[in-house]
Amino acid sequence: MTTLALAATLLVGPVEPTIVSRDQWGAKAHLPGAIPHTIERLTIHHTGVLSNKSRSLEDKLRGLQLFSQREDKLANGKTKPAWVDVPYHFYISIDGRIGEGREWYFAGDTNTEYNPTGHLLIVVEGEFGQEEPTPEELSSLKQLTTYCIWRWRLTSDKIESHKDYSKQTDCPGKALYEFLPALRSHVKQVLGK
Numbered sequence: 001m002t003t004l005a006l007a008a009t010l011l012v013g014p015v016e017p018t019i020v021s022r023d024q025w026g027a028k029a030h031l032p033g034a035i036p037h038t039i040e041r042l043t044i045h046h047t048g049v050l051s052n053k054s055r056s057l058e059d060k061l062r063g064l065q066l067f068s069q070r071e072d073k074l075a076n077g078k079t080k081p082a083w084v085d086v087p088y089h090f091y092i093s094i095d096g097r098i099g100e101g102r103e104w105y106f107a108g109d110t111n112t113e114y115n116p117t118g119h120l121l122i123v124v125e126g127e128f129g130q131e132e133p134t135p136e137e138l139s140s141l142k143q144l145t146t147y148c149i150w151r152w153r154l155t156s157d158k159i160e161s162h163k164d165y166s167k168q169t170d171c172p173g174k175a176l177y178e179f180l181p182a183l184r185s186h187v188k189q190v191l192g193k
Ligand SMILES: [Zn+2]
Pocket: 044, 045, 046, 162, 169, 171, 172
């Protein structure tokens, strides 16, 4: 990137990605008890379930919200409590479309031991211990992460993943975890920080 292009980006910000809003996917309101927080870092997840090309982003988000807002059994036999909303702030589906999740000014949720307060949570659809992220997903993740780092005045060294904070998970899976250095470099190149 030229110095001039970098200066322009710093002035007006990077291109804002197209994000399907909560209204657009038909979100229900969050339940009472959401905890306000201030964004200090950005943390990447995978859904941990094999990707599904046949359902729309909107449909997946409605399903995730239904699961999130009720008490339910997890695959490992544990019970999760009813959360106030979907656990993540942004959801990237297999086709690269981006959906708005929990309102960013409320802390997210997790089934593991780390405290997500202060974390902006982005989830990418797939089980990246078993499959590769699609080019569309990686392209959207680059664009969204760059935008968010700029929007919340963070730096590329604040980009981490779930397993960097929790020993109880392999999230975001090997293939996506290996992409993180390239993601940080991309953000640093575009934003200069
Ligand atoms: Zn995770």
